[in-house]
Amino acid sequence: MTSKHSEETNSILSEEMKTKLSEEIKVEAQRLGFFACGIAQATAVDPDTAAEVKRWLNKGGYAEMNYMNNHTDKRLDPRLLMPGLKSIVCVALNYAPEQRIPQTEFQLAGYAYGQDYHDVVKNKLRQLAATFGFQPYTEPAGSHTPAVPTPQTTPNPSALIPPPLPPQFRVFCDSAPILERYWAVKAGLGWTGRNHQLIIPNAGSMFVLGELFLDIPLTYDQPLPNRCGSCHRCIDACPTGALGTWNSPTADHLHPFDAVRCLSYQTIENRGTLSTDIAAAMGNTIYGCDKCQTACPWNRFASPTNIAELRPRPELLAMTREKWLHLSEEDYQKLFKGSAVKRAKYSGLMRNITAVNNQEKDKEQPSE
Numbered sequence: 001m002t003s004k005h006s007e008e009t010n011s012i013l014s015e016e017m018k019t020k021l022s023e024e025i026k027v028e029a030q031r032l033g034f035f036a037c038g039i040a041q042a043t044a045v046d047p048d049t050a051a052e053v054k055r056w057l058n059k060g061g062y063a064e065m066n067y068m069n070n071h072t073d074k075r076l077d078p079r080l081l082m083p084g085l086k087s088i089v090c091v092a093l094n095y096a097p098e099q100r101i102p103q104t105e106f107q108l109a110g111y112a113y114g115q116d117y118h119d120v121v122k123n124k125l126r127q128l129a130a131t132f133g134f135q136p137y138t139e140p141a142g143s144h145t146p147a148v149p150t151p152q153t154t155p156n157p158s159a160l161i162p163p164p165l166p167p168q169f170r171v172f173c174d175s176a177p178i179l180e181r182y183w184a185v186k187a188g189l190g191w192t193g194r195n196h197q198l199i200i201p202n203a204g205s206m207f208v209l210g211e212l213f214l215d216i217p218l219t220y221d222q223p224l225p226n227r228c229g230s231c232h233r234c235i236d237a238c239p240t241g242a243l244g245t246w247n248s249p250t251a252d253h254l255h256p257f258d259a260v261r262c263l264s265y266q267t268i269e270n271r272g273t274l275s276t277d278i279a280a281a282m283g284n285t286i287y288g289c290d291k292c293q294t295a296c297p298w299n300r301f302a303s304p305t306n307i308a309e310l311r312p313r314p315e316l317l318a319m320t321r322e323k324w325l326h327l328s329e330e331d332y333q334k335l336f337k338g339s340a341v342k343r344a345k346y347s348g349l350m351r352n353i354t355a356v357n358n359q360e361k362d363k364e365q366p367s368e
Contacts, residue, residue: 013217021132022219025089028131032124033307034091035207036200038187038221042085042213044077045182053179056256063259065269068177075177082137082170082213087220089128089212090180090187092198093121096206097312098304106324106356108341109264109288110206114310116340121173121210129169129212137168137213173210180209188221195234195243195292196257201227204299237295239263239281263289267352268344279355286324286352287341324353 013021022039029037044050053076062068074080078088095111111117129136172178181198185191190200197205201224232246242261259265266278267287274282282289293299305311315335327335332346341349 015219018217019219021216025128025132025218029089029091029128032127033093034124035094035203036092036189038090038184038189039218040088040090040183040186040188041217041220042079042088044079045179049179049182050076052256059256061256061259063265063269064271065259065265071177075179078178078183078213081176081178082168082215084168084215085213086216087214087218088183088187089214089218090184090189091121091125091128091210091212092184092189092200092207093117093124093210093307093310094203094207094303094305095307095310096204096299096302096305099312099317101312101317101319103284105284105319105321106353107283107285107287108316109285109290110293111208111310112287112339112341113312113316114305114307115338116342117208117310118173118175118340119338120307120309121208122171122175125171125173125210125212129171133166134169134214135166137170137215167214167216169215170213171210172213173208178211180211183211184209185223186221188224191224191226191228193226193228193234193296193298194232195238195296197293197296199228199296199298201298202301204302205293205296206299206302231297233295233297234292237291239283239291240278243292263291268348271348274351274355279359282352282356282359284356284360286356287344287349321357325357327353 025039026037045053054072056062057069057072079085095114095117097110097113100110101107114120172180174180181192181196184198190198190203193199193205195205198207198209199205200207235243235246240261240263242258242263244256244258259269263278263282263285266274267282267285267289319335327350329346332349336342344352
């Protein structure tokens, strides 16, 4: 699990240097637009979490997202993704829309308003790594003496020890078998709410997460206490019961998430037909679902994103029901170029639109 490279790194970085570098990483992350940044020590996940993940997988809680049942060993120990891994820099990027689609029109999840968040987060993480002279991880990593990193803007780089080669990194954003919320909690960003979202104090849960893996030791943050208290508004708001029920035996803990019932899964990942119950639960939402988030009291503190790439595009805000119903595949490609919505594919989105439209027609018909 360790390498000569990482062992040499440990001997080079003093505690003072670790603290200084850790703070500089957080400052630079904020400059790049990340709302929050924390650092966790890379280890295997704790036994209780590992057991819960295995139980969830064994029960098939991932529905047809079979990739979630792959590489469980790496999911439970991120060090297997990068030999010599020492530190996980966790970041959160705000996607809360400044302006939403009018409620009278078909709705999309808030994160789908702008460009694909996967690309946005990973590009910013690469910028963060480049600022400190980190180098992309390569296999095999080889053995070399790592550099003591410093931002390119550091006024006095000569004060740092000049080594032959710099530390290595990998970046992720919902793109590898990583328990992202688990590590964000370990890094002190917030806590996992009963809606299974990371909740950042006085900011809410409308964030996408990313990770910067580094093979150098840093100064690590401490987890925050869970502040959901007895609140269960998210559970009550879920139209399909994907979050369980409040009067269940596990009400005081995190209820196992049922992906099959989740509207986000059904409208994005499900490639088959939608059941009548699911179609009825969708309301006027044609992609994703924000109901458990909009119900969360912490999201009253949410502020609009300042990330240009995640802001709503005017052409999306201008979409009407008539335009959605007659959306051609060519127009779909233009409207969602570089968007996460393409995950559902044109056929999936039109299936969702048809299901919602048919439900609304049925409601308009007088009962006999």
